[in-house]
Amino acid sequence: MADLLLREGKVAAIGESATVQSGRDVERLDVSGLVVCPGLIDLHVHLREPGQTGKETMATGTAAAARGGFTSLVCMPNTSPAVDNPSTVALIREKAEREGVVNVFVAGAITKNIAGEELAPIGSLKNAGVVAITDDGHCVQNNELMRRALEYAKMFDVPVMDHCQDYNLVSDGVMHEGYWSAFLGLKGWPATGEEMIVARNILLAELTGAHVHCQHLSTAGSVTLLRDAKKRGVPVSGEACPHHFTLTDSALAGSEIFWKADGKAIAGNGGGARPAWPSYDTNLKMNPPLRTAGDREAILAGLADGTLEIIGSDHAPHAEYEKEVEFDYAPFGITGLETQLALSLMQLVHSGLMSLPDLVNKFTAAPARLLRLAKGTLKPGADADVTVLDPNRQWHFTQEDSASKSRNTPFHNWPLKGRAIYTIVRGELVWREENRQARV
Ligand SMILES: [Zn+2]
Numbered sequence: 001m002a003d004l005l006l007r008e009g010k011v012a013a014i015g016e017s018a019t020v021q022s023g024r025d026v027e028r029l030d031v032s033g034l035v036v037c038p039g040l041i042d043l044h045v046h047l048r049e050p051g052q053t054g055k056e057t058m059a060t061g062t063a064a065a066a067r068g069g070f071t072s073l074v075c076m077p078n079t080s081p082a083v084d085n086p087s088t089v090a091l092i093r094e095k096a097e098r099e100g101v102v103n104v105f106v107a108g109a110i111t112k113n114i115a116g117e118e119l120a121p122i123g124s125l126k127n128a129g130v131v132a133i134t135d136d137g138h139c140v141q142n143n144e145l146m147r148r149a150l151e152y153a154k155m156f157d158v159p160v161m162d163h164c165q166d167y168n169l170v171s172d173g174v175m176h177e178g179y180w181s182a183f184l185g186l187k188g189w190p191a192t193g194e195e196m197i198v199a200r201n202i203l204l205a206e207l208t209g210a211h212v213h214c215q216h217l218s219t220a221g222s223v224t225l226l227r228d229a230k231k232r233g234v235p236v237s238g239e240a241c242p243h244h245f246t247l248t249d250s251a252l253a254g255s256e257i258f259w260k261a262d263g264k265a266i267a268g269n270g271g272g273a274r275p276a277w278p279s280y281d282t283n284l285k286m287n288p289p290l291r292t293a294g295d296r297e298a299i300l301a302g303l304a305d306g307t308l309e310i311i312g313s314d315h316a317p318h319a320e321y322e323k324e325v326e327f328d329y330a331p332f333g334i335t336g337l338e339t340q341l342a343l344s345l346m347q348l349v350h351s352g353l354m355s356l357p358d359l360v361n362k363f364t365a366a367p368a369r370l371l372r373l374a375k376g377t378l379k380p381g382a383d384a385d386v387t388v389l390d391p392n393r394q395w396h397f398t399q400e401d402s403a404s405k406s407r408n409t410p411f412h413n414w415p416l417k418g419r420a421i422y423t424i425v426r427g428e429l430v431w432r433e434e435n436r437q438a439r440v
Contacts, residue, residue: 004140006384009426013380031388033192034421038376039071039385040363044312051080056317056405062100064337066431069420071385072103078137084109086119101430104291105131110149126156131371134161139168140295161213164197176249176289187305189289191219198222202229211235216314218244218288220298227307238308242343246297249290254279259272262293275413282323283410304353309366313340335404339397339411345418382425388422395419
């Protein structure tokens with residue numbers, strides 16, 4: 001328990017010296033009974049600017065981040081145009097400065113137009129301010145090109161993040177390949193389609209000495225590969241998304257079957273009103289797809305033992321009309337900024353798998369370290385980015401209550417436990433749970 005003093009956008013003091021230094025004229029926020037931690041960072045967000053503002057905008061995306069307790073986010077480069085040149089980086093950074101309510105960091109593309117054929121100008125992207133490069137949404141298939149990308153990235157000291165998907169193995173798969181894809185008659189996206197590229201990235205990281213961060217890992221095999229590679233000292237890291245460790249592929253068969261098949265192990269015997277959804281719900285279609293109960297457990301174990309250091313939402317807004325089509329034709333992706341803190345607390349902390357500080361680390365110090373951001377800390381002198389959360393707050397998330405421009409979430413009406421109460425960015429209050437009129 002300690003006081004925290006913020007002054008002129010910076011952490012001025014913490015502990016007794018904060019109490020001593022804060023004069024009578026200092027504005028006070030009563031946070032008794034709540035947890036005060038460094039502002040949360042989401043390193044995997046699709047803000048859709050520029051070019052796809054029907055799905056999300058700088059204003060709505062960053063407002064959703066603030067509501068979710070996130071003070072910083074990294075936006076992915078698969079926009080129109082793609083973030084493969086310095087002027088698009090500058091455009092996003094300017095727009096974020098004007099219209100964003102949280103800190104926005106930009107990820108650049110690995111290849112021109114994210115086409116996987118020719119390298120983007122990695123040095124100029126770095127000079128323009130990108131914090132990482134990735135072709136997210138796509139995956140560089142040419143291993144020689146990826147090797148060169150890693151060599152350049154190492155030279156320019158910019159981290160490489162990769163969406164791991166082997167196009168030939170995955171082909172036009174729309175859900176995890178297994179029992180439920182056979183049951184539902186949907187084309188399968190095999191676990192090997194991810195693991196093949198994770199293995200490729202490990203080999204190339206070993207060869208080049210460049211760090212590779214594997215995004216949104218979803219399979220047990222990926223966790224095993226990463227765990228073994230790290231034991232050998234290979235510079236790789238991994239990320240998990242809350243939907244992959246909260247749901248399984250049986251959810252595609254409808255809520256009734258899900259609760260009967262895998263849901264009990266996930267939600268426990270809590271009882272009460274459980275959310276319902278139909279079979280073939282396109283709000284359960286994402287890339288990589290929901291996997292088996294065994295994969296889900298392996299992801300949780302990987303998070304608990306540190307193999308997967310970071311949690312990100314892969315917030316991927318899509319318009320309603322795009323999702324309201326046959327399963328095969330719907331775009332991949334779901335929103336996640338506002339639900340990921342609660343889902344992570346429920347699956348990892350309330351379940352007893354890890355401590356609250358360990359979870360906070362995955363949202364703060366760990367992504368800050370990977371991206372070399374001077375964030376994720378409350379040390380005096382640091383930016384005054386602070387998240388105040390109540391890990392036990394019970395609430396229902398509803399689509400209507402979301403700040404995002406899009407509604408594509410499978411977690412509509414879910415009973416959740418844990419919520420951000422205040423979100424503070426550079427000393428400014430941008431979200432207050434009790435008073436939704438406050439700025440956001
Ligand atoms: Zn992706």
